[in-house]
Amino acid sequence: MINNMLNKFIENNSLEGNIFGKNNSERKSKELKKEIKNIKIKTDRSNLKCPFCGSQHVYIHSYKNILLKNRVFDDKIQFLNIKFKRFSCSECHKNFSENIENRYKKTKITNNLAFDIFKDFSKTLLIKDVENKYDIHFNLAKDIISTFCDLKNEKDREILIKNGINTICVDEKCVGKYNFFTIFRDYETRKSIYYTKGKNSETIKKFKESCDENITKNFKNMCIDKSKAFLHGFLHYFPYVNITFDKFHVMQNLNENYFKKCYNREKNRILTSINEIKEVIKKNKNVENNKILDENLDEILHDLLKEYQLLTENRENFKRKNSNLNTDSLNKLDRICDSCEELKEFRIFKDNFMELLETKDLKNVKNNMFELFENIKFSKVRELKRFYKNNVKYIDFFCNIAIYKVSNAAMESLNRNIKMMYNRGREYKDKDFFFKIVSCFT
Numbered sequence: 001m002i003n004n005m006l007n008k009f010i011e012n013n014s015l016e017g018n019i020f021g022k023n024n025s026e027r028k029s030k031e032l033k034k035e036i037k038n039i040k041i042k043t044d045r046s047n048l049k050c051p052f053c054g055s056q057h058v059y060i061h062s063y064k065n066i067l068l069k070n071r072v073f074d075d076k077i078q079f080l081n082i083k084f085k086r087f088s089c090s091e092c093h094k095n096f097s098e099n100i101e102n103r104y105k106k107t108k109i110t111n112n113l114a115f116d117i118f119k120d121f122s123k124t125l126l127i128k129d130v131e132n133k134y135d136i137h138f139n140l141a142k143d144i145i146s147t148f149c150d151l152k153n154e155k156d157r158e159i160l161i162k163n164g165i166n167t168i169c170v171d172e173k174c175v176g177k178y179n180f181f182t183i184f185r186d187y188e189t190r191k192s193i194y195y196t197k198g199k200n201s202e203t204i205k206k207f208k209e210s211c212d213e214n215i216t217k218n219f220k221n222m223c224i225d226k227s228k229a230f231l232h233g234f235l236h237y238f239p240y241v242n243i244t245f246d247k248f249h250v251m252q253n254l255n256e257n258y259f260k261k262c263y264n265r266e267k268n269r270i271l272t273s274i275n276e277i278k279e280v281i282k283k284n285k286n287v288e289n290n291k292i293l294d295e296n297l298d299e300i301l302h303d304l305l306k307e308y309q310l311l312t313e314n315r316e317n318f319k320r321k322n323s324n325l326n327t328d329s330l331n332k333l334d335r336i337c338d339s340c341e342e343l344k345e346f347r348i349f350k351d352n353f354m355e356l357l358e359t360k361d362l363k364n365v366k367n368n369m370f371e372l373f374e375n376i377k378f379s380k381v382r383e384l385k386r387f388y389k390n391n392v393k394y395i396d397f398f399c400n401i402a403i404y405k406v407s408n409a410a411m412e413s414l415n416r417n418i419k420m421m422y423n424r425g426r427e428y429k430d431k432d433f434f435f436k437i438v439s440c441f442t
Helices: 002-012 111-124 125-132 138-163 202-210 228-237 247-283 291-313 325-339 341-356 365-375 382-404 409-424 429-441
Strands: 033-040 058-072 077-089 095-097 167-174 179-185 192-197 221-224 242-245
Touching: 002 341, 058 111, 058 125, 111 125, 111 138, 125 138, 138 192, 138 429, 167 409, 179 409, 192 202, 202 228, 221 228, 221 429, 228 242, 242 247, 242 382, 247 291, 247 341, 247 382, 291 325, 325 341, 341 365, 341 382, 365 382, 409 429
Parallel strands: 033 077, 167 221, 221 242
Antiparallel strands: 058 077, 077 095, 167 179, 179 192
């Protein structure tokens, strides 16, 4: 019965939580009127068996009533007063009760109310709202949400497996302090396939064990950030899959680990020359007949200060594409590069590298990428040499960015939503429960 309700809900609703919605938690259930409906259960005695020994020699032991909370409306609460029978076995002498179909497990609520709780939770993703509205215990609300999340995740995974999964995006996320977990998502539908704790190569092994061999054979592309653990795991457990680096992480690595050092070295060079000239000017203040020298030094100092200001103002422009910059910013970058050969060489390499990552000439991508890396092999810039040594073995993965045009953009937007969910839901102390919610509602 729960599966049928969940199928109807998935057909009519998107099941995406409003994590930016307001927190409207009001305790309404105590102020509402009670409505009680009496229901009797009729069971077929011919097929009735003892659940302990399997004997059919069963007789009625007693009659009992149970009050189940069924629905919560705006002005009333509906209860079901269910009358059921208790049976006794004549062989094993054990007592048991007949099955109440609409009862949620062994609690005092119905499946209808449990499903309403799950629907309301999908709107705000806060257990406190559900707990206050329906006047239930936190552990019961948590159990309801976790069971429905498991059912939803299983059905989503079955649908994905039937349709076929070609491209998978993988990324890790940190929740709290040192609580890492890895999420595997389908690139086309952007639905979660699998999640597990950790961020090492063992997560790839767990993912492979959770999938059937018929499913893993259809995998063609894997998009990952530039993580050595994920790369080692996919090369070991999925050697037939084309691995693609995420373009954003590749450029971020180039800018933060290589360009930043080259930029700071040029910046420090200008600052040291400025300080040296200032010291010379101070020494020459007390010396007579040095007016011509002081004027020349002032002009040089003025030019260096302008150069330093120009360099600091256009730092972020070095990281952007030339097509996204206007003519003024391009002229400023050209002026900076004329005074610094290292930044000029680095800028030329970065522009050519970005063009190759977005090129449409797929036949000559690998040849052009090899030529580009060979040009910086004996470069005078230290950072370009280091980039060649560390990344020459990943040329095929860089070329796959242009060939398959796959990125981890959806995973990065998911990380933002996960952070919002974790910050709003202060009750997510159980990390396994939080991972279930993440895979179900993102």
